[in-house]
Amino acid sequence: MNIMSIEINRDMCIGCKKCAEVCPGSLISISANKAKIKSVERCWGCASCLKECPVCAISFFLGEDMGGLGGKMSVYKPNKNDTALHWFISLPDKTSRKIITDTKNANKY
Numbered sequence: 029m030n031i032m033s034i035e036i037n038r039d040m041c042i043g044c045k046k047c048a049e050v051c052p053g054s055l056i057s058i059s060a061n062k063a064k065i066k067s068v069e070r071c072w073g074c075a076s077c078l079k080e081c082p083v084c085a086i087s088f089f090l091g092e093d094m095g096g097l098g099g100k101m102s103v104y105k106p107n108k109n110d111t112a113l114h115w116f117i118s119l120p121d122k123t124s125r126k127i128i129t130d131t132k133n134a135n136k137y
């Protein structure tokens with residue numbers, strides 16, 4: 029598994045196509061109204077698709093060699109008009125963390 033790759037939960041996917049539209053590498057396709065990553069090896073982890081998904085169906089792998097402890101990260105925007113992003117990190121030891129960032133302060137991170 030590529031450490032920078034994503035995983036799409038097809039049961040959660042509602043087929044809105046937003047992830048496919050924003051992926052700069054055109055790596056996501058939609059079939060049978062569900063999203064699928066075409067080539068995980070080519071994903072460079074920009075997280076654009078995660079931020080666009082309205083139902084939190086996309087996770088990003090946090091590789092151990094990146095200090096991510098082999099966990100997964102997803103992101104959710106509770107309010108469509110809000111600038112806050114809620115990042116959820118789940119780790120193999122079953123612990124989790126939540127980080128809230130504000131896109132208004134993007135240049136601070």
Ligand code: SF4
Binds near residue numbers: 034050078
């Ligand atoms: S993380 Fe970036 S490069 Fe990878 S599939 Fe999502 S939008 Fe495309």
Ligand code: SF4
Binds near residue numbers: 036047080082085086
């Ligand atoms: S953005 Fe989310 S819900 Fe929409 S097609 Fe992609 S994975 Fe499915």
